[in-house]
Amino acid sequence: MKLLILIGLVLLIIAVHQLMRVIELSREFKKTKEWQITESDNTFNGKMMLTFMFVFFAFFFWQVDRWNDNSLPGAASVHGQKIDALWDYNMYLIIVVFLITNGVLFYFGYKYSGKKDTKATFLAHDNRLEMAWTIVPAVVLAFIIIFGLKYWNEITERSTDPNRLTIELYAKQFDWTARYAGKDKVLGSTDYRQISASNSVGMDTTDATGNDDVLIKNEFHIPVNREIEFKMRSRDVIHSAFMPHFRAQMNCVPGMVTEFKFIPNKTTAEMRKDPYVIQLMAGINKARSLRNEEPVEFDYILLCNKICGASHYNMQMTIVVDTEKDYSEWMAKQKAVKTLAVKTEEKSK
């Protein structure tokens, strides 16, 4: 059997070789060389340009139709809704530019495909045209920059709300810990040298302000309509805290504390009743049922968005946005860490 395949292969190679020799010999006698561009080549490729344009645009709209409803739901935070609005304006603008520019490009490719006995128009430059497409983009960009920076400044301003809730997101390979400041509203200081199996986030055990801090794994809760100030730290490499539903993202950098703040304005329960989210989850659960997997409900999520090692793809935490009342009830059930400082204080009493 193997011998047969081998013989077949050898014969095939000989056949291809002979065929090529024939082609090579025959082209010697042809008047026009294979590489020379004929009018029919130009017509063919010109038409292909036009065809491609239609196919390309059809593909674009097909994708929008099919996949746009897979996009993240509308922002669930105050600043996020502003970003979404700005996003839409920018997106419409670039889609128009994309369609017009590509359309003109491919149309010209069709319209001016080369013909015999035609001569191109000698046109080296035109100052008015060139000024136009320097000034118009400049003016449009000025607006984009002004609006973008206005929001950027608001978003990145330091949190000053006295009623804010401060949470530390602590990243390590490959999980998250959320640390709440507790009753005193002050996060205890930290020292990476004190990290141990029982002190996973490296709390400074001599600092009493950390006594009432609360450490949360897997799922953390935040109250709706209150400013949440996140402080990010990392134990080992750079991670990035990405909370896509809130339009929030910030790297966690070893040796630094980074910050991001936002006001969530929809509870998890409210989101689950949102019509867009319902259709989104229907799509997700349909895909899951095809693979015999349990249906799931909508949840906000925190995921790692900076390559951090082998299990980067599975570094997540669920976020639950509660009403203020539910949040307080949940918080009351959590236990404070009680660091070494507590024990020494207790002893001295």
Added chain:
Amino acid sequence: MAHDHTATLEHAEHHDHSHAHDDEHHESFVSKYVFSQDHKMISRQFLITAVIMAVIAMTMSILFRMQLAWPGEKFGFINAMLGDKWGKDGVLNPNMYLALVTIHGTIMVFFVLTGGLSGTFANLLIPYQVGARDMASGFLNMLSYWFFFASSCIMLSSLFIEHGPASGGWTIYPPLSALPEAMDGSKLGMTLWLISMTLFIVSSLLGGINYIVTILNLRTKGMTMTRMPLSIWALLTTAILGVLSFPVLVSCVLLLICDRSLGTSFYLSDIYIGGRPLDNVGGSPVLFEHLFWFLGHPEVYIVLLPALGISSEVISTNSRKPIFGYRAMIGSMLAIGFLSFIVWGHHMFLTGMNPFLGSVFVFTTLLIAIPSAVKAFNYITTLWKGNIQYTPAMLFSIGMVSSFVTGGVTGIILADSTLDINVHDTYFVVAHFHIVMGLSAIFGMFAGVYHWFPKLFLRMMGKKLGYLHFWLTFVCAYGVFFPMHFLGLAGVPRRYYTNSNFPMFDNLVDINEIVTIFAIIGALAQGVFLFNFFYSMFRGEKAPQNPWNSNTLEWTTPMAHIHGNWPGALPTVHRWSYDYSKPGAEHDFIPQTVPLAEGEHDGGAH
């Protein structure tokens, strides 16, 4: 300008006399094919090395695309290629996934689109198009290639070591890349990556200095700066960017080597890893990011500008029209080059860098859109009322303009720090830079290969196979990268081994499948190119002297690779290179060596 040339010309004339003898010399195999100092041979060496590297990097992308489309499925060939260690039972190992993503990026950005693109076309076109006998220093030029070769070998050798190659992403952010405890790829693989890149930078600098000196000093009589083809302007700008920015990458890499091997703390602080706290205090990974992107952003334009330059030549020649707005094209190229040095922070909006600094980078970055728009519109206007000759090179150039626009517009979103919060590090970014930088640059490179193949190998590439290659590649390229925008809009992060651990991404499986199917077809389509390329190299039809009826000087050289390029005296240039379809002329092209007729104006005025 002419007086600059006295010294050059004397030098050239001296060459002329010695030439007659040189040609008689029988070169040894080693001096002709291996340690050649001839720009044409070095150009071919760069090109063939880059083609091999590109095939390797493309194959890697197919392997990780298979994993992304069908996570956990077993593929016999993955096991066959990677063995039991990295592809047990035919499933890609997560560490290997990251390694493939990293090395794919590194090879494509540096070895194919920097070394390969600039190395091939700067070497081929600069002496030919400015009318020089060779590069200013043939010896340094030879070294440039061999450093590149050594660097390629070291990079590839890292694929075969115990813990695998570098796998922290092509941007190798520390501490991930600095600490061997953080991932397997940060062990020996990372050391080899750093050595390889250092050699690569040496190669790039040797080449770049040579390119600049040759363009500035060895232009032939009459070749003023404003008569140079745009390809040369692009290569000049590229070389300047490289010479100014690559040294910063050396320092960036050197400090990382110190952190890895000598216990310094440039990038490290407050780290607890592998069960113990490290002594390093006071460093900052953000410093690394600044240094890296100070090269990294100009690098984008190092990759892109040669493609723009090549396309300018190809589009003008095959539209049979002068390039529209020659001086605006030069101006916008220089503007892009300048701005590329002051925008690096837009990669770092969310890294903990001061947000005010972020605003400054938003402003400078969005400014780049203006010269870019000028270039795109000028290409389109060049087509307007042209007489387009569809060579495969022309198709790829039009493809380049399309991808430059399509990928460019999403840059406006990403440059806006506010909107960047939504899609930073997601597939939206992957789509953006692959289209605007990857596709544009590789299309430009293909255009260059098809257009200058007659000068590279003295034969012609097959036209029909070229058409097939273009249309398959063009369709598949958009098929691969366009749907990725929608993954980004759904919030999918890049560099995830699989999306299946998040129920929220379960409805996106079909996008990943479509992308991978297009990627496989697109990769197979490159077989058409490879066949055409290698077959034509040996058996293609013999090329005539000026197959595309082009104006530039390289088409006045004889159809043989002779030492010194022109037998006898160097050509004298009398006009710019874009006199296509000039009213009153007999043919629709007037080579640069034709003297101006009485009353005729140069530079597009008529």
